[in-house]
Amino acid sequence: MSALDTKFATVEVVRRGLKDVGYIATTQIAHTVYLAYHLGKPVLVEGPAGGGKTELAKAAALFMGVPLIRLQCYEGLDESKALYEWKYGKQLLYTQLLKDKLDRVIEGETGLAESIEKLHQYDDIFFSPQFLEPRPLLKALQEKDGAVLLVDEVDKSDDEFEAFLLEILSDFQVSIPEIGTIEATSKPFVFLTSNSTRELGEALRRRCLHLYISFPEQALEREIVMTRVPGISERLTRQLVSFIHQVRKLDIKKLPSVSETIDWAKTLVILHAETLDKDMVRETLNTFLKAQEDIRVTEEKLYALTEHAIREAN
Amino acid sequence: MDRTLENFITALRRSGVRISVAETMDALRAADLSGYGDRLLLKDFLSASLAKSMPEKEIFEVCFSRFFALDYITGEDFLLENEGLPPTLQGEAPLTQIFMSGDVGGLAMALRAAGERADIRSIQSWTQKGLFMQRLFQELGLEGLNRDIRTLAEIGGQDAVNQVKALKSMRDNLMERVRNLVERQLELYAAQRQYELSEGYIRNARLSALDERDLARIHKIIQRMVKHLKDRYSRRAKAARRGHLDFRKTFRKSITYGGLPFDTHWKSKKIDRPEIVVICDVSRSVSNIVRFFLLILYSLNEVISRIRSFVFCTNLVDVSPLFETHPLPEALAMLRSGAGIPILLSRTDYGGSLLDFRNQYSDCLTKKATVIILGDARNNYAEPHTEVLRMISERCKRLIWLNPETPSLWGSGDSEMKKYLPYCSIARECSTLRHLERVVEYLLRVHNR
């Protein structure tokens, strides 16, 4: 049994391991991570923003003791930014340094066309591994002892990029025309995250295991707050988590996420709050509500919400 | 393969979850890892390997609880006060035996088996509740139990009276349980129906399978889809991109400047609105999807520079003027009724229609145009005239074929799809709203490459 296999011996070991690096996993999260490791499959993680998708990949890397390689997706992301790129600065620099040599190469050729033709035979020199800049995907394949590859917010990329990604996730190898094929010695553990701004392709979904992270239950969210906000009292944690859960039931545009709960908790600790009180809540609403309209709707019910949170926490 | 899992996957498929062979294999390995003992573990494992989107997860939830409901009923509640009851009956019914021996596991198994035999998962309506309860009672052998109770009552004596009382209370308890079980199955069925009316379902269902009742909802979804695409692509058109340095070109040009990379060349992308030529088969098998496709395309006219549209069946007709002179809903309605359109709707003729296109309209083929053909390529064994398709593909920027059939049917029977394929830049299955959305998105996106 390899060292990693021991870390994935049981679901409970995985869950505890994640917790040790500060990630509080639901049973479902622990189950899925465990399964993904044993089946050797990528995991596609979806769910509301700020719900711990990115954090899960980071925690997994820490827990496994392997490097985290992150590919942040955006519109227009292409192979040269994701896989590899030629170091054109270096290429240009070298043509300068080697100018004399190049001059000699084209010596005797009078016409421009002939010179170019002649040079053409040499440009392969500039397309060798020394001039290759590996980007996240290639880096992940090159990590000898494995890595966690995080393809973050894949919904922001284009669907050709998705198709290309799918190829890499199927073969774990790439071929670079000028150099040859590079194959992963140790398959990386892959997480893809999506905020569902665009529907991902069927093929990519089918290739991955799927995990949906929704808002955690109160007990779990309290645990998250306690690990992320050192020094916070249990009572305050209970109250503020209860408050947030009530807010999530309101009819507002943008529901507060886990990371916003944490932001609020941090703010309250800085303000030395011992317990929730209406004024303090009102002044700090903007740490977890961003839309003016949402703040207004919540303010209207502030009294009842706070009372309820305090009562529920006791 | 594991029978339970096989049946479960069939149930999922029937409810609209698409599952590939590879995913079936994943599920199999997952179930091997989890076993069937821990229900939550099994559920999470199967959900991760089989349900790959929110809509699919919703269906999965319903199916899983419905499917495995019978497996996890425990008999504990039934067997309360039977301890110390001396067996006074000979040759009792199986249910009586189970009750008298306090065999919890046996009762759970009997209930599960009865549920299977009564096919309780097929219940669909409140009116069937009584029927299914009767079936379950029958399968459980309730009659035998009742007979034993009667016999005991006739025997008389304190022991027998106590026993009759205990058995009756357990029987009532069981009947209550059966009723709950049936109601639970019904609720699950209702939940599933509810889901079938939801957006996720409609997006993923074959458009040919949806009926007129869903039309209003489909239109709503399309509206939202169009708005989303518009926002996205009008924004995008504004964002000019610089691109990357083209080293080879720069390097070669540098000769002119004594080796100095003076004149840099960039591989950049120009933003341009697409020009589209659509050619649609409107024979009955495809007409639904054509309607929605045209609706989407024409609704996007702000982000598309020009659309030419043709429909064909036995012959081919230019319908662009229709869309230029009438409001969109009206044009679509006219197209649907065929009023005023000189189209023959007898035998579908791809070859003939392609010839029509070549002879009358090949002037609309330019290097800027993307040509989209929508149809099943079922040509009734007539001449396919692939050479016309080749000509089209050579004279346009890109040729896309959208086929409402799934790829495994392409080329079967009278489908000429395999013969047309070599001339298509891409060919995709297109039978659901989701497919349509992806195609249009692709169109807008790749246009500038």
Ligand SMILES: Nc1ncnc2c1ncn2[C@@H]1O[C@H](COP(=O)(O)OP(=O)(O)O)[C@@H](O)[C@H]1O
């Ligand atoms: N389960 C969790 N355990 C610990 N911290 C969490 C958890 N979920 C969310 N967080 C906190 O919330 C923050 C935001 O999470 P993140 O992974 O960036 O969200 P997402 O990628 O889903 O938008 C993290 O930095 C982390 O502090």
Ligand SMILES: [Mg+2]
């Ligand atoms: Mg994130």
